[in-house]
Amino acid sequence: MSVVSSRELLWNFTLRELRTKYRRSVLGWTWSMLNPLATVAIYWFVFGVIFPGVAPVGDPSELDSFALFLLCGLIPWNFFALMCNMGLGSITGNAGLVRRVAFPREILVFANVTHACVQFAIELTLLCIVLVIAGSPLILWLPVLLFASVLLVMFGSGFALALGSLSVYFRDMAYLWTIVIQVWFFATPIVYPPSLLRENESIPDWVVTVLDANPAAKFIEVFRTLLYDGTGPAATDLLVLAVISAATLTFGWWLFLRLEPRFAEEV
DSSP, rough: OOTTHHHHHHHHHHHHHHHHHEEEEEGGGGGHHHHHHHHHHHHHHHIIIOOOOOOOOOOTTOOOHHHHHHHHHHHHHHHHHHHHHHHHHHGGGGGHHHHHHSSSSSSHOOOOOOOOHHHHHHHHHEEEEHHHHHHHOGGGHHHHHHHHHHHHHHHHHHHHHHHHHHHOTTTTTHHHHHHHHHHHHHHHSSSOHHHHHHHOTTSSSHOOOHHTTTTHHHHHHOOOOIIIOOOOOHHHHHHHHHHHHHHHHHHHHHHHHHHGGHHHHHH
């Protein structure tokens, strides 16, 4: 069975995840907005008040708000991290189904990715409304923003598939990934502008080169260009991200299919 032929099963798994996420909570899906807002408030207080961070002026939006600058990078990153974290436990967390029922196991990963997409859509829509009110001309670039979001979904899905399959055989993967994602977060210019790395003479050139090769940094740069600056990114940047996203998804899916035959025995 292919994922396409099992699309109804994918939809049902996605609905299950959506229905159970905030079951019995008082505020329900309001937490989808409150959680990222709380995270932004914390980072804004730490890096905007205690250790003041200066946001670059948007061009041509002329926005000059550290909170909005932070949001434009933090929301795409949180979406990527959510896809990875949910994909990591998608197989081991459904051990009973994997043992007893024959179906394309990658559907469990894609159901979690789709679930994450719903939350990302809510957060991104709210952010776009705020940015438009603040003066960003991003409406003209909404089709490009949608394309960049699709590329981010592909990129995150590749990691989710790889992590979900590896965690079946290597249960320490969850602990290892927690460390990796924390290091990756601070290696990506989210709470600081990219220029800070290049202007700091105390940072070795090879470190800057390695950090510049960070694909997550390129995603954040593209999203900030579209949202905060309100203009289009370079076509070469989108092309690079398209190649990276396609390669990541292909490798992640290949690894998943390679390891899938023994899932029922290992979970």
